Amino acid sequence: MPISMPAKLSAAAAALIALIVLPQLTSGYVVYLANLMLVYIILAIGLNILIGETGQFGLAHVAFYGIGIYTTAILTSRYGVPFPVAVIAGMLLAGAIGFLLGAVSFRMRDIYLALSTFAFGEAMQWVFKSWDAVTNGPNGMRIPQASLFGFRITNDHDAYYVVLAVAIVTVLVTILLMQSRLGRAFRAVRESEPAALALGVNVRRTKVIAFTLSAVYAGLAGGIFASFSSFIHPDSLGFTTTILVLTMIVVGGLGSIAGAVMGALILGLIQELLRQAPSYQEIIYGVILILFMMYAPKGVIGALKARFSRSGSAAK
Amino acid sequence: MTVTPFLSIKNLTVKFGGLTAVNDFSMDVMPGAIHALIGPNGAGKSTVFNCISRYYQPASGDILFRGQSLMRTPAHGTAGLGIARTFQNLELFNGISVLENVMVGIDAALARDGKRLSPRQMRSEAEAILERTGLANYRDEQADALDFGHQKLLELSRALAVKPQLLLLDEPAAGLRNREIAALDKLLVDLARKEGLTVILVEHVMQLVMSISDRITVLSFGQKIAEGLPAEVRQNQQVIEAYLGREGAAA
Numbered sequence: 001m002p003i004s005m006p007a008k009l010s011a012a013a014a015a016l017i018a019l020i021v022l023p024q025l026t027s028g029y030v031v032y033l034a035n036l037m038l039v040y041i042i043l044a045i046g047l048n049i050l051i052g053e054t055g056q057f058g059l060a061h062v063a064f065y066g067i068g069i070y071t072t073a074i075l076t077s078r079y080g081v082p083f084p085v086a087v088i089a090g091m092l093l094a095g096a097i098g099f100l101l102g103a104v105s106f107r108m109r110d111i112y113l114a115l116s117t118f119a120f121g122e123a124m125q126w127v128f129k130s131w132d133a134v135t136n137g138p139n140g141m142r143i144p145q146a147s148l149f150g151f152r153i154t155n156d157h158d159a160y161y162v163v164l165a166v167a168i169v170t171v172l173v174t175i176l177l178m179q180s181r182l183g184r185a186f187r188a189v190r191e192s193e194p195a196a197l198a199l200g201v202n203v204r205r206t207k208v209i210a211f212t213l214s215a216v217y218a219g220l221a222g223g224i225f226a227s228f229s230s231f232i233h234p235d236s237l238g239f240t241t242t243i244l245v246l247t248m249i250v251v252g253g254l255g256s257i258a259g260a261v262m263g264a265l266i267l268g269l270i271q272e273l274l275r276q277a278p279s280y281q282e283i284i285y286g287v288i289l290i291l292f293m294m295y296a297p298k299g300v301i302g303a304l305k306a307r308f309s310r311s312g313s314a315a316k
Numbered sequence: 317m318t319v320t321p322f323l324s325i326k327n328l329t330v331k332f333g334g335l336t337a338v339n340d341f342s343m344d345v346m347p348g349a350i351h352a353l354i355g356p357n358g359a360g361k362s363t364v365f366n367c368i369s370r371y372y373q374p375a376s377g378d379i380l381f382r383g384q385s386l387m388r389t390p391a392h393g394t395a396g397l398g399i400a401r402t403f404q405n406l407e408l409f410n411g412i413s414v415l416e417n418v419m420v421g422i423d424a425a426l427a428r429d430g431k432r433l434s435p436r437q438m439r440s441e442a443e444a445i446l447e448r449t450g451l452a453n454y455r456d457e458q459a460d461a462l463d464f465g466h467q468k469l470l471e472l473s474r475a476l477a478v479k480p481q482l483l484l485l486d487e488p489a490a491g492l493r494n495r496e497i498a499a500l501d502k503l504l505v506d507l508a509r510k511e512g513l514t515v516i517l518v519e520h521v522m523q524l525v526m527s528i529s530d531r532i533t534v535l536s537f538g539q540k541i542a543e544g545l546p547a548e549v550r551q552n553q554q555v556i557e558a559y560l561g562r563e564g565a566a567a
Contacts, residue, residue, distance in 0.1 A: 200395030
């Protein structure tokens, strides 16, 4: 272990304190950005379970994110459902649809899986855009202010601690999950299906679980987004956003939770810098994706590990 | 009195399109035996393994494990019955550590026995297995960083972690040095004689096959051409012609 446990713990404690005092020191805009990045972290960790850990190229992540946002917005605004219940409903709906998508596509792999899930993502965006009665169609939809146990979230500052707590719990739960039997089964499926089968891993079921879980994370990210955002437009739920999240996990390092977090922060910043030039966004994500795939396939986290590892020669 | 075979292959036929890879093949493996399955490349040995581990569905025939047909068992169900295997062309979990490769095997044993281990116990159990196969020093390496012989040993370690009753070894000695083959020889004999494990061994290293096998079955072009004690098979004219060649004839 190149970095000692106490060093890791004190770094985590320092980061936590910085995160807690952040809203006291900065403007609303920075807090909005922080909220958005925390949502990206949840999105990226969810996609990493499917692509990074299990090796299944599902490219419909943004569809489940959208399902989370719309479900939360519709249930709270039209049916007066309490915000936390609406978020959970969004997670469950995203998970159920993710389960169905996984159940029909577990036989496919590589490019076939990528293409069919891509098509599903496009179809869902079309649903968001066209189902006027439910989603208010291409005009987008206002998201009402969330309220949590009687406490009304009126601005980004109010939402921040809720978003932060959810993101931290998500990261910790995922760390435990990836060290569990299920986490090992995900990686076994990624590395060798014949060996996974011979070792008692139900490959088909494991893939469907990965699809479902990944969709639940995206649904959660959507619900949390609805806590501080006042508007959702279907144009923001297109393939560009899936590519953005994919670029996050590749830049951070596939199969690494810390990598997904780092990638979310890095790409979140880049996206914000490019806000004035939206037409260049896709090109720049594409270039970053290609450069990392070619020169740093293990991402930022892989490069850091190679740097810190005692036997520098062992790092490939 | 007859002993029930531990594994009984009955009239197994496997076809790939128009090619018959295994033709009406039968073989009985007795409990606690080391039973070698040998033959020239392409004879169908690995195909037989893939049928036992339910990766291939045979065109006809049956495989009985402890008297029960395997034909309704899914591929992921064989570990739960106590069958573990290694692969001729390596099917390691390359991108994860040596230790975690073994842990996936331990997971299979725990699931079968309905047990749980703490992460610490899990780690020490995996380390104990690597100690036994001589890979303890490589525990934190990524699996694909090992050389070929060590990767073969890692596959064996992972299979042992399943705590199987029947172990299918597909060329475990390939890529090993003489000293490592001697250690493998001792390990396999220990497993069979002291722990009662039944082993089916596909191997080209004749020194190992002749030294440890209780019985040898010879496959050639998908058909059984001989079966018997090592000394009998060694003398069999058909085997010498099909497989051992001039080297065997001279022995």
